[in-house]
Amino acid sequence: MEGDQLSRSTDGHQHRIDIDTAAETKSDTVDGVEAERKWLRKLTSATVNKVVMRDLIARTPMLWYLGERSGTILRSRPGCSGRVEALHAVRAVAIGPFHRGDPGLAFPDDAKIPFMRYLQDQCALDVDRYVAALSVERDRLRDEFADDDAEADRALLDDEERFLQMLLLDSCFVLVVSMMLSKAGVGEDADSAARAASINREYFILHMAVAQHAEQIKLDMLVLENQVPFAAVKLLVASCGRLKLRHCVEQVVLGCFDDVCPKRARLPCHAAGAEFHHVLHLFHWSRVPETKYAILSTPLKLLKIKKESERLFPCSMELRHSAVWFRQASASSSCQSHLDMSFWSRTASPVAVMSIPCFHVHEYSAVVLYNMLAFEMHFHWAHGACVTTHVARMEGLVRCASDASFLRRRGVLASTRLTDAELVYFFRELGAHTVGARLPDEFGDMLDVVACHRRRRISWWCGGFVLHFFPSPWVAVSLFAAAAIFVVPSLLQTVYTMLGYIRSTSS
Numbered sequence: 320m321e322g323d324q325l326s327r328s329t330d331g332h333q334h335r336i337d338i339d340t341a342a343e344t345k346s347d348t349v350d351g352v353e354a355e356r357k358w359l360r361k362l363t364s365a366t367v368n369k370v371v372m373r374d375l376i377a378r379t380p381m382l383w384y385l386g387e388r389s390g391t392i393l394r395s396r397p398g399c400s401g402r403v404e405a406l407h408a409v410r411a412v413a414i415g416p417f418h419r420g421d422p423g424l425a426f427p428d429d430a431k432i433p434f435m436r437y438l439q440d441q442c443a444l445d446v447d448r449y450v451a452a453l454s455v456e457r458d459r460l461r462d463e464f465a466d467d468d469a470e471a472d473r474a475l476l477d478d479e480e481r482f483l484q485m486l487l488l489d490s491c492f493v494l495v496v497s498m499m500l501s502k503a504g505v506g507e508d509a510d511s512a513a514r515a516a517s518i519n520r521e522y523f524i525l526h527m528a529v530a531q532h533a534e535q536i537k538l539d540m541l542v543l544e545n546q547v548p549f550a551a552v553k554l555l556v557a558s559c560g561r562l563k564l565r566h567c568v569e570q571v572v573l574g575c576f577d578d579v580c581p582k583r584a585r586l587p588c589h590a591a592g593a594e595f596h597h598v599l600h601l602f603h604w605s606r607v608p609e610t611k612y613a614i615l616s617t618p619l620k621l622l623k624i625k626k627e628s629e630r631l632f633p634c635s636m637e638l639r640h641s642a643v644w645f646r647q648a649s650a651s652s653s654c655q656s657h658l659d660m661s662f663w664s665r666t667a668s669p670v671a672v673m674s675i676p677c678f679h680v681h682e683y684s685a686v687v688l689y690n691m692l693a694f695e696m697h698f699h700w701a702h703g704a705c706v707t708t709h710v711a712r713m714e715g716l717v718r719c720a721s722d723a724s725f726l727r728r729r730g731v732l733a734s735t736r737l738t739d740a741e742l743v744y745f746f747r748e749l750g751a752h753t754v755g756a757r758l759p760d761e762f763g764d765m766l767d768v769v770a771c772h773r774r775r776r777i778s779w780w781c782g783g784f785v786l787h788f789f790p791s792p793w794v795a796v797s798l799f800a801a802a803a804i805f806v807v808p809s810l811l812q813t814v815y816t817m818l819g820y821i822r823s824t825s826s
Contacts, residue, residue: 390465391596391698392417392546406689409545411535414489416464416472417544425532431488433525434495441522443560446487452554453483460486463548463596489547490555493598494568496536499529501574537575538683543690546597567591572598573605579687580679581606584656600702603691607705608656612759614699632715633769635722638673641773642782647730648674658709662765664772669781671772675726678713680734680745692752699757707753708762714750717743 361367394407394417409418412426419428438444453460457479464476475481529536539545556568564571569590573583583605595601635645648660657676664671691706699707717723717732723739726732734742772778 391463391600392544392548393465393697394467394544403689406686407542407544409539409542411532411539412492412545414493414540414545414547416475416485417467417469419475419485420471425528425535426492428488430528431492433521435488435491437495437522437525438491438555438559438562442562444491444555444562445558445560449555449558450483450487452558453486453551454479456550456554457482460548460551463550486547486551490551493540493547493552493572494555495525496529496540497568497572497575499526500533500537501571502577534683537579538686540575540598541579541602541687541690543599543693546599549595549597549601569593569595569601572601576602576605580681580684581657581687584608584658599690599694603694603702603706606656606658606691607703608659611659612703612705612708612761614704614757614759631718632712632766633773634718635716635725636719638716638769638773639725640779640782641671641775642669642778643671643673643769643772645673645675645726645729645731648676656705658705660709660712662768664768669775669777671769671778675731677730678732680732680737680742682736685745685749688749689752692749696752696756704757704759707756708758710746710749711753711756711758711762712765714746714753717746719743 392415409421409424411424412431413419413421413424418424435444435446439446461476461482467473467476475485552572553568556562556564566574566588567590570587573587573590577583579602584607585605587605590601590604593604595604633641638645657678660673660675662671662673688706688710692710695702695704695707717726720739720743723732723742727734727739732742737745
C-alpha cells in the first residue's frame with residue numbers, strides 16, 4: 320500500500336489509519352505553485368487594473384473627461400465674461416439644480432405643479448410608480464449632473480427627496496411643453512384628449528402661459544446647464560397609461576425646434592432607440608452630419624500647425640483673388656446640414672468652388688451656437704466637433720464687413736437684424752471659444768486643399784483677371800448686352816453682304 324500506516328488499539332480493537340503521503344506532497348506542491356503565481360493574479364486583478372487606469376487618466380490631461388464622475392449636465396467654467404454668462408442665463412424656466420434660485424422666472428417650481436396634474440388627469444400618470452422608477456435609477460440619474468462648487472446645488476443633488484421632486488416636476492414640464500409646442504403628431508387617443516382638454520379651463524391656462532413664453536422656453540431648454548436627464552423623461556412616458564404617441568418621445572421633443580436654426584440634418588425618426596443624455600444632446604445630434612467630424616485623437620495635420628493664425632481660413636475676399644467661387648449648397652435634401660461645407664478643386668482647373676449652405680443668423684443664434692460649442696468642448700470625444708469646425712471656418716471667411724457683404728450677395732449668409740460689421744463681431748466672438756479646441760481631420764484636410772489651390776499662379780492670374788475686368792456681375796451683363804447690340808448686328812450685316820456678293824457673281 321502506498322503511504323504509511325498507523326495502528327493503535329481502542330477498546331480492544333485495533334484500527335489502522337492510512338496516511339497518504341503522496342497526496343500531502345502533491346498538496347504542498349500546488350500550494351507552492353499558487354504562492355509563486357501570486358504575481359499573475361495581481362496582474363490580472365480587475366481592482367488593480369481599475370486603480371492603474373484611474374491613475375493613467377489623472378496623469379493624462381487629454382483624458383480629463385473620463386474622470387470618476389463625468390456628468391453631462393454642468394455649469395460653464397468659472398471666470399467667464401459677462402457676455403458669456405448671459406449666454407448661459409435662463410429667463411423663463413429653471414430645469415435641473417443650477418438655476419433653481421434664479422429670480423424673475425416665469426415658471427418657478429410651484430408653477431410646474433399644474434403640468435404634473437395635467438398628466439395625471441389627462442394621461443393617467445401613476446406618480447407613485449414613476450417616483451419608484453426614479454428611485455431605482457437614482458444613482459445613474461445623479462451621475463448625469465456634474466459636481467458643483469455651490470453648496471446649495473450639491474445639497475439638492477445629494478438629498479434624495481429633493482432630487483426626486485426636482486426630476487418629477489422638471490420631467491413633467493419638459494414633456495407637456497414638448498407636446499404643446501411640437502409639430503410632431505400624436506396618436507388618435509391623444510389627439511382626442513387634447514381636443515377635449517382644449518375646452519378645459521386648466522389646459523387653456525397652461526397652453527396660454529406656455530405660448531406667451533414659448534420662444535424663451537425653447538432657448539432655455541437648449542442651455543447646457545439647464546437640463547434634466549432624458550432617461551427621466553422616457554420613464555415618465557412609460558408611466559402615463561393613456562399617453563399614446565404616434566412618434567417616439569425623441570421625435571416629439573425635436574418637433575419643438577423645427578423653426579430653430581441651424582436646421583436639422585437627420586430625420587427625427589432615426590432618433591428612436593438611441594441613447595441621449597438630455598435635450599441639448601438630442602438637438603445637437605439632429606443638427607450635425609452622421610458620419611463626419613468625429614475626433615478620436617489630435618489630427619496629425621493640426622499638430623504641425625505652429626501658429627494660431629495658421630488655423631484661420633483665408634477670408635472670402637482673399638479666396639476670390641485666387642479664383643475661388645462661392646455658391647450656396649443645393650437644398651435638394653430637406654435634411655442637409657447647415658453646418659457642413661465643401662471645397663472642390665482640380666489640378667486641370669484654375670477655378671475652385673466652395674459650397675456653403677445658407678447660414679441664417681438670428682437674435683437667438685449666439686445662445687444656441689454657444690451652448691452647442693460648450694457641449695462639444697466637453698464631449699467632443701463622443702459626439703464630434705461639427706459646430707466647432709463650422710464656427711472656426713466662418714470666423715476665417717468673415718473677417719471684415721466686405722466679407723460679410725459679399726457672402727450675403729452669394730446667398731450663403733443671411734441676417735435681417737445684424738449689419739455686416741455686427742456679423743463680423745458675431746463670428747469673432749464665437750470663434751474665440753474655438754481657440755485651443757480639438758478639431759477633426761475634416762478641418763485640416765480642407766485647410767490643406769485650400770492652401771494647395773492658393774499656391775497655384777494660374778489661379779491667382781485667373782482670379783485677378785476676373786476681379787479686374789469683371790468686378791461685378793453687372794459688368795458681364797453690360798458686356799453681353801453691348802455685344803448683342805453692336806457686334807451681332809454687324810456680323811449679320813457682313814454675312815448678308817457676302818451672300819449678296821456671292822449670288823451676284825454666280826449669276
